[in-house]
Amino acid sequence: xxxxxxxxxxxxxxxxxxxxxxxxxxxxxxxxxxxxxxxxxxxxxxxxxxxxxxxxxxxxxxxxxxxxxxxxxxxxxxxxxxxxxxxxxxxxxxxxxxxxxxxxxxxxxxxxxxxxxxxxxxxxxxxxxxxxxxxxxxxxxxxxxxxxxxxxxxxxxxxxxxxxxxxxxxxxxxxxxxxxxxxxxxxxxxxxxxxxxxxxxxxxxxxxxxxxxxxxxxxxxxxxxxxxxxxxxxxxxxxxxxxxxxxxxxxxxxxxxxxxxxxxxxxxxxxxxxxxxxxxxxxxxxxxxxxxxxxxxxxxxxxxxxxxxxxxxxxxxxxxxxxxxxxxxxxxxxx
Amino acid sequence: xxxxxxxxxxxxxxxxxxxxxxxxxxxxxxxxxxxxxxxxxxxxxxxxxxxxxxxxxxxxxxxxxxxxxxxxxxxxxxxxxxxxxxxxxxxxxxxxxxxxxxxxxxxxxxxxxxxxxxxxxxxxxxxxxxxxxxxxxxxxxxxxxxxxxxxxxxxxxxxxxxxxxxxxxxxxxxxxxxxxxxxxxxxxxxxxxxxxxxxxxxxxxxxxxxxxxxxxxxxxxxxxxxxxxxxxxxxxxxxxxxxxxxxxxxxxxxxxxxxxxxxxxxxxxxxxxxxxxxxxxxxxxxxxxxxxxxxxxxxxxxxxxxxxxxxxxxxxxxxxxxxxxxxxxxxxxxx
DNA sequence: AACATTTTCGCAAATGTTTGCGGTGGATAA
DNA sequence: TTATCCACCGCAAACATTTGCGAAAATGTT
Numbered sequence: 001x002x003x004x005x006x007x008x009x010x011x012x013x014x015x016x017x018x019x020x021x022x023x024x025x026x027x028x029x030x031x032x033x034x035x036x037x038x039x040x041x042x043x044x045x046x047x048x049x050x051x052x053x054x055x056x057x058x059x060x061x062x063x064x065x066x067x068x069x070x071x072x073x074x075x076x077x078x079x080x081x082x083x084x085x086x087x088x089x090x091x092x093x094x095x096x097x098x099x100x101x102x103x104x105x106x107x108x109x110x111x112x113x114x115x116x117x118x119x120x121x122x123x124x125x126x127x128x129x130x131x132x133x134x135x136x137x138x139x140x141x142x143x144x145x146x147x148x149x150x151x152x153x154x155x156x157x158x159x160x161x162x163x164x165x166x167x168x169x170x171x172x173x174x175x176x177x178x179x180x181x182x183x184x185x186x187x188x189x190x191x192x193x194x195x196x197x198x199x200x201x202x203x204x205x206x207x208x209x210x211x212x213x214x215x216x217x218x219x220x221x222x223x224x225x226x227x228x229x230x231x232x233x234x235x236x237x238x239x240x241x242x243x244x245x246x247x248x249x250x251x252x253x254x255x256x257x258x259x260x261x262x263x264x265x266x267x268x269x270x271x272x273x274x275x276x277x278x279x280x281x282x283x284x285x286x287x288x289x290x291x292x293x294x295x296x297x298x299x300x301x302x303x304x305x306x307x308x309x310x311x312x313x314x315x316x317x318x319x320x321x322x323x324x325x326x327x328x329x330x331x332x333x334x335x
Numbered sequence: 336x337x338x339x340x341x342x343x344x345x346x347x348x349x350x351x352x353x354x355x356x357x358x359x360x361x362x363x364x365x366x367x368x369x370x371x372x373x374x375x376x377x378x379x380x381x382x383x384x385x386x387x388x389x390x391x392x393x394x395x396x397x398x399x400x401x402x403x404x405x406x407x408x409x410x411x412x413x414x415x416x417x418x419x420x421x422x423x424x425x426x427x428x429x430x431x432x433x434x435x436x437x438x439x440x441x442x443x444x445x446x447x448x449x450x451x452x453x454x455x456x457x458x459x460x461x462x463x464x465x466x467x468x469x470x471x472x473x474x475x476x477x478x479x480x481x482x483x484x485x486x487x488x489x490x491x492x493x494x495x496x497x498x499x500x501x502x503x504x505x506x507x508x509x510x511x512x513x514x515x516x517x518x519x520x521x522x523x524x525x526x527x528x529x530x531x532x533x534x535x536x537x538x539x540x541x542x543x544x545x546x547x548x549x550x551x552x553x554x555x556x557x558x559x560x561x562x563x564x565x566x567x568x569x570x571x572x573x574x575x576x577x578x579x580x581x582x583x584x585x586x587x588x589x590x591x592x593x594x595x596x597x598x599x600x601x602x603x604x605x606x607x608x609x610x611x612x613x614x615x616x617x618x619x620x621x622x623x624x625x626x627x628x629x630x631x632x633x634x635x636x637x638x639x640x641x642x643x644x645x646x647x648x649x650x651x652x653x654x655x656x657x658x659x660x661x662x663x664x665x666x667x668x669x670x
Numbered sequence: 671a672a673c674a675t676t677t678t679c680g681c682a683a684a685t686g687t688t689t690g691c692g693g694t695g696g697a698t699a700a
Numbered sequence: 701t702t703a704t705c706c707a708c709c710g711c712a713a714a715c716a717t718t719t720g721c722g723a724a725a726a727t728g729t730t
Contacts (some may be wrong), residue, residue, distance in 0.1 A: 009482075011686060022710045027688065035708060057457055058397035059686035062715050067393070069436070069457075077425070078418045087412045090439050099453060101404070102437050104425050118434060122392055122404075147344075257622065264624040287592065287622050289599040346716060357680045362718065372678060394716035397685050677726070684718085692711080699704075 010051035018047060061123070070098050070310065071119035073129040075107040080253045080281040081155065081299040082130065088303025089128065096311060098125070105132045113137045120144065126310050131156040133195045150313040154306050155299075159199040164313060166306045166323045168297040170200055171207035173279050173327040176295050177249060178211035180277060182218065184335055186247040189220045190238050192231050192259060193251045196224045204251050204279065221245070231258030239266055239274070247335075250278040260288055276334040279327075290333030297327055345388035353382060396458070405433050405645065406454035408464040410442040415588045415616040416490065416634040417465065423638025424463065431646060433460070440467040448472045455479065461645050466491040468530045485648040489641050490634075494534040499648060501641045501658045503632040505535055506542035508614050508662040511630050512584060513546035515612060517553065519670055521582040524555045525573045527566050527594060528586045531559045539586050539614065556580070566593030574601055574609070582670075585613040595623055611669040614662075625668030632662055 016026045021040070029036045029044035030053075036044075047053075061067050070093055074082045090100050101124060105112035112132045119127050127144070129151060138161060145151055150164070157165040181189060191208060194201045205222065212220050221238075225231040231250065238245055239262065248263070250256040256278040268274045270290055278285060278294040285292035302325050312318055351361045356375070364371045364379035365388075371379075382388075396402050405428055409417045425435050436459060440447035447467040454462050462479070464486060473496060480486055485499070492500040516524060526543060529536045540557065547555050556573075560566040566585065573580055574597065583598070585591040591613040603609045605625055613620060613629040620627035637660050647653055 013686075023687080024689075024711080025709055027686095028709085031688095037708060040708085054456060056397070056686050058393055058400075058402070059715090060688085062391070062393035062397055062685095062717090063687050063689090065393075065715080077412070077422045083413045083418055086437075087439065090412070090437065091441075094438075099436055099438065099457065102421075102425065102435055103429075104422065106426075121389060122434065260622070284622070287595070287619075289624065348716075358717080359681080359719075360679055362716095363679085366718095370678060375678085391716050394685090395718085397687090397715090398717045398719090400685080671730100673728100673730080675726100675728070678724085680723080681721090683720090685716105688714085690711105690713090692709105694709080695707095697704100697706085700702085 009056075010048070010053035011056065012053075015044065015047055015051060015053060019043060065123075067123055067125055068098050069101050069122065069124050071101050071103065071115075071122070071124040071127040071129075073103045073105055073112065073115045073119070073127065075105050075130060075132050075156075077102065077104060080283055081297070084281060084283075084299035085130075085154065085303040085306070088300045089307050092304055092307040096307075107132045109135050109137065113140055116140050116144065120149070124149070126150045126152070126314055128152050128154060128306055128310065130154050131158065131198070133197050150310060152306050152310045152313065154302060156198055156200050159202075162320045164309060164320055164322075166302060166309055167200070167325070168302065169324040169326050170203035172324075173295045173297060174204040174207035174251070175211055176327060176329055177277055177279060178208050180293070180295075180329065180335060181212065181247060181249065182215050184247075184275065185217075186275065187218055188243070188245040189218060189247045189249060190234070190245040191220055191222045191249045191251075192234060192255045193222060193224050194255060195226050201251070208249070208251075225255050225258065228254050228258030228261070231255040232261045235259045235262045239263075239268055244268070245274065247275045247277070250276070250280075253278070253280045253284045256280060256284060256292065256294075260292075264288065270334050282330070285330070285332055285334075288334075293332035293335040294330050295327050296330050298325070301325055344391075345383070345386035346391065347388075350379065350382055350386065350388060354378060400458075402458055402460055403433050404436050404457065404459045406436050406438065406450075406457070406459040406462040406464075408438045408440055408447065408450045408454070408462065410440050410465060410467050410491075412437065412439060415618055416632070419616060419618075419634035420465075420489065420638040420641070423635045424642050427639055427642040431642075442467045444470050444472065448475055451475050451479065455484070459484070461485045461487070461649055463487050463489055463641055463645065465489050466493065466533070468532050485645060487641050487645045487648065489637060491533055491535050494537075497655045499644060499655055499657075501637060501644055502535070502660070503637065504659040504661050505538035507659070508630045508632060509539040509542035509586070510546055511662060511664055512612055512614060513543050515628070515664065515670060516547065516582060516584065517550050519582075519610065520552075521610065522553055523578070523580040524553060524582045524584060525569070525580040526555055526557050526584040526586075527569060527590045528557060528559050529590065530561050536586070543584070543586075560590050560593065563589050563593030563596070566590040567596045570594045570597045574598075574603055579603070580609065582610045582612070585611070585615075588613070588615045588619045591615060591619060591627065591629075595627075599623065605669050617665065620665070620667055620669075623669075628667035628670040629665050630662050631665050633660070636660055 012023045012026045016023045026044050029041045093100055103115040105115055109132050112135055153163055153165045155167050157167050193205050212218055223234045248259055250259050276292050278292055280294040281299050282296050285294045305323055347358045347361045351358045361379050364376045428435055438450040440450055444467050447470055488498055488500045490502050492502050528540050547553055558569045583594055585594050611627050613627055615629040616634050617631050620629045640658055
């Protein structure tokens with residue numbers, strides 16, 4: 001019929017020309033503005049559908065100064081926890097019309113700050129971030145927040161400063177783990193923690209030790225592991241001692257994997273000779289034999305909390321809040 | 336000293352006002368256009384730095400009709416393979432100044448096509464996609480490609496049609512697996528494949544059977560598993576038969592996990608009573624005891640190939656190509 | 671000094687959308 | 701008849717940038 005395909009992509013202008021109306025009328029008709037008659041609305045919408053009109057998001061963004069995109073910065077996507085977190089955030093964000101731009105810092109503070117700049121460059125409407133170890137971007141954060149771009153920290157959050165955070169109840173989880181160890185009357189514990197510069201490590205370690213130190217009957221040896229290989233090494237050394245530990249605690253999945261690399265084919269039997277307990281996202285422990293007992297920290301649930309917090313934050317400046325997700329003990333056969 | 340912070344964000348206009356120049360001069364100065372004298376360039380750049388000017392990407396996109404963003408659609412992020420694939424693509428894309436917008440289809444064809452529309456809405460410069468099972472978006476794909484937005488399919492690619500694809504050498508991998516099984520003189524094989532509607536499943540199965548059917552001495556039973564639970568069920572049934580298989584083949588990590596859920600604490604010993612072989616991304620097999628032998632399909636490597644292909648495709652319309660990533664056999668202790 | 675050339679820069683249009691405001695025509699009320 | 705009001709719609713500015721074209725200024729050439 002008419003020149004439906006004049007020009008490749010439909011625009012308000014093209015529609016208005018065809019219909020002999022002004023651009024603004026077409027625009028308002030498509031948004032159901034009350035000023036426009038039902039009749040013209042119908043005509044406009046029909047042609048728009050026919051021409052497969054779709055508002056040019058570049059133009060919309062420019063005009064409204066919003067992008068409907070959220071930035072998400074993690075040390076690495078490939079990590080049980082982040083993975084399920086991202087998955088949850090993506091799903092929930094979609095429901096509210098937001099999409100996700102995902103950036104990896106590779107645990108490198110430099111790349112982290114570059115990612116932040118990227119987020120600014122793309123003018124995202126908000127940022128989720130899980131800190132790189134030794135992150136130094138603190139000033140950047142406050143700067144962005146002051147310039148009105150909300151940031152929600154998750155999992156690995158800043159120690160100092162007043163920020164919006166969403167994380168596991170680290171103390172609670174570690175405390176639960178410690179109590180379980182006492183309940184099972186363990187005597188000699190090798191406790192493996194993550195990177196000591198991370199606040200998540202400190203919180204878990206402090207809470208863990210606070211309980212166990214009170215208990216005179218149990219000896220605790222603490223080791224820090226930057227990665228899984230570190231854990232492998234520490235466990236290897238420990239079980240080859242003349243007096244090996246009777247329990248191993250792992251504060252994360254990564255560490256658990258590293259530890260199990262040795263334990264799964266060590267002469268020591270789990271849980272008879274040596275028991276194992278982890279803080280975990282829940283997927284990995286089930287893969288081993290016996291299944292590892294763990295205190296659950298659900299990335300998925302945390303993701304839902306994070307996006308909820310972000311949306312609140314975007315529609316109205318709300319007071320800073322530190323949200324905690326309670327943990328639960330999952331009984332396997334390793335303790 | 337001057338009113339550096341007049342207005343919150345720096346724009347070309349604000350700079351030009353301060354410097355008493357035209358907007359275009361400022362614009363060109365910042366891009367090192369040869370028409371502009373070194374002197375004014377210097378002045379402009381200084382003030383721009385001082386005011387922390389950053390081009391408004393909305394406006395740039397509008398003007399240039401490019402976004403420097405690539406869309407990536409997967410059934411789910413939380414999947415060993417996708418995870419490492421995404422990780423690689425993100426890293427490589429960054430190097431070329433591109434960022435990633437990640438969408439999940441949840442293996443739902445409807446959401447998949449909605450995601451495609453989202454990509455169009457955001458006017459991404461290109462799309463990576465791993466198909467949902469029973470995807471019906473085929474017409475959409477060709478439509479997008481015709482309207483000049485390149486699509487690179489990966490891993491789960493369309494069967495028919497002429498598309499740019501990047502995937503594992505599925506036949507080769509399955510063939511390698513089949514040969515290994517023959518070499519180890521297995522007699523009764525339970526072969527677990529994924530969703531039968533996926534071309535990746537068909538390819539692997541056909542190649543696998545093609546080799547084994549020629550070998551009269553080995554009996555093969557094929558089962559399809561939509562998910563890990565299916566695999567668990569099939570294996571349970573099989574090992575409880577009076578005449579259980581002496582080998583289990585898993586075409587993916589998901590299936591391997593499902594199968595191992597039973598095998599790891601079954602009375603049958605691996606590999607003495609029953610051997611196991613998988614096609615895998617490489618992370619999961621190492622968690623079990625004994626470590627599972629597998630034919631490797633690296634999401635990470637594939638990601639690098641995919642982005643390379645995408646970049647080629649964006650700078651010049653190149654002929655359709657189907658790229659294959661060769662696989663390799665990794666010896667564990669399960670076969 | 672007259673002319674030609676190069677350097678340097680500004681004007682204005684174009685991208686597509688949103689929105690405040692003003693305008694038109696017709697109906698109803700005074 | 702004039703005033704009032706409402707329903708409907710268009711004008712034009714604004715958002716920030718890019719870029720073709722042209723003009724003024726500076727420099728060079730006879």
